[in-house]
Structures are given as structure tokens and as C-alpha cells.
Amino acid sequence: MRRTTALLLTSLLASAAVLAAPTAAEARASADNPTTGSCVAYPSGPFGVGVCSGLEPRRAWSVSAKCMSGLTVTSGLRLGDGTATANCGNSRVYTTQVSIGPILP
Structure with missing residues (x-):
């Protein structure tokens, strides 16, 4: 009886640890890279435009x-809320994307 109880208890604790491990990892990841705010990116003629708010x-x-000419251009680094543009010059924009980096000291 004791052996069966110990086996069941060990199994239960191992299952709880497996379920809790991803939650702890997710908590660490969200603390390192909080997902507050939002950003959108869209093409506007020869410009790739990015707008972020709530950061x-x-x-x-x-x-x-990414320009129709095949080049990829990037705006300057921005901090916090705002608008940034990447200029394709005489070419039109094929795709546009916002890249969010770390919190700077």
C-alpha cells in the first residue's frame, strides 16, 4: 500500500513539474521581452512605413x-512610440516589416 501511494504521488509530482515548466519558461520570456504596445507596417509608394504606439x-x-528592385532598405533606429520610413527611392515597395528590439539602458 505504501509503495503504491508513493508511486502515485511520484507520478503526480512529475506530471505537475512537466506542466509547470513551460509556464515558468514563458514567464521568464515575457519578462525579458514584454509585448506591450503594437506596431503596424504598410507600403506607401516608394516608402515602407512603420508606426508603433504604446511601446x-x-x-x-x-x-x-524590400523594394521591387530587389534591395532591402532599413530606417534608422527609433525608440518608443513614433513613425519610421524606409525609402526605396525610384522603386516601389514589395513588402514592409517592423522589427522590435530590446529595451535600451
């Missing part, structure tokens, strides 16, 4: 645009 003031981000 922490020290959160780094930029926008990049």
Missing part, C-alpha cells in the same frame, strides 16, 4: 522595406 520609451525598433 516603452526605451524600446528600440526599426522598419525595413
Whole structure:
């Protein structure tokens, strides 16, 4: 009886540890990279435009645009909320994307 109880208890504790491990990892990941705020990216003629709002003031981000000519251009680094553009020059924009980086000290 004791052996069966110990076996069941060990099995139960192992199952709880397996279920709790991803939750602890997710908590660490969200603390390192909080997902506050939102960003959108869209093409506008020869510009790739990125707009971010609700970001922490020290959160780094930029926008990049892949041009129809095959080049990929990137805006300068931005911090916090704002708008950034990547200029394809005489070419039109094929795709646009916002890249969010770390919180700077």
C-alpha cells in the first residue's frame, strides 16, 4: 500500500513539474521581452512605413522595406512610440516589416 501511494504521488509530482515548466519558461520570456504596445507596417509608394504606439520609451525598433528592385532598405533606429520610413527611392515597395528590439539602458 505504501509503495503504491508513493508511486502515485511520484507520478503526480512529475506530471505537475512537466506542466509547470513551460509556464515558468514563458514567464521568464515575457519578462525579458514584454509585448506591450503594437506596431503596424504598410507600403506607401516608394516608402515602407512603420508606426508603433504604446511601446516603452526605451524600446528600440526599426522598419525595413524590400523594394521591387530587389534591395532591402532599413530606417534608422527609433525608440518608443513614433513613425519610421524606409525609402526605396525610384522603386516601389514589395513588402514592409517592423522589427522590435530590446529595451535600451
